[in-house]
Amino acid sequence: MLIFITMNKKEIISKAEEFVKEKMKNYDPGHDWSHVERVRNLAGIINSDLRADPFILDLAAILHDSADSKFPGGTRYDEIVNFLESSGQSAITARLINVIRNISFSNKNPEGDLNDPVYLVLQDADRLDAIGAIGVARAFSYGSYRKNKLYEPGDEHGGKPGTTIHHFYDKLLKLTELMNTEEGRRLAEERHRFLEKFLQQFYKEWNS
Ligand code: ADP
Ligand code: NI
Secondary structure, rough: OHHHHHHHHHHHHHHHHHHHHHHHHHHOHHHHHHHHHHHHHHHHHHHOOOOOOHHHHHHHHHOOOOOOOOOOOOOHHHHHHHHHOOOOHHHHHHHHHHHHHHHHOOOOOOOOOOOOHHHHHHHHHHOOOOHHHHHHHHHHHHHHHOOOOOOOOOHHHHHEEHHHHHHHHOHHHHHHHOOOOHHHHHHHHHEEEEEHHHHHHHHHHHHH
């Protein structure tokens, strides 16, 4: 019986991997399958005390960016619901949709259960991948996908949104303070210092 349940979960995970890989094919390189893999890995590290159910957490990590409206081909929530229900996961569908909907920084009105450990851990993992060296690479990847300028003098004092460096001030430099878990914050600190160092060097070169 135990073996059956384990195999079943494995099967659902590989079905979800296939479902998401297809959806994310047209996303930018900062939101590709490797982002999902890094987030899964980081979520596992943050969840070392297993406060969140590892199966639900992994499934949520796999699905978390599959309904991104920024990209063509991003799925709709009802497709995720269908996928989960047809995989026999009706019991956790509402919970997963709640996590995925609320995880985004751009969602200014999160609602539902915001104390779900799956949500708290996964949001931290997603935020960690937005900062540090990988965060810098992802920001410029998305900025170039949108054809945004790298920088406009004045970005560091407010300026107008629209450049990638401006995005550091709009979002990336705020993430460490917003971490939900202690482990997430601990991991964020080194990455945050790297963002500051990167900006310092960027301005030094720009102004030389
Ligand atoms: P969330 O899922 O938290 O709303 P997004 O999917 O909007 O986050 O952003 C994920 C990553 O995409 C960011 O961490 C950043 O790397 C990049 N990104 C989003 N918006 C911008 C932007 N305007 N300029 C540069 N990078 C961006
Ligand atoms: Ni993400």
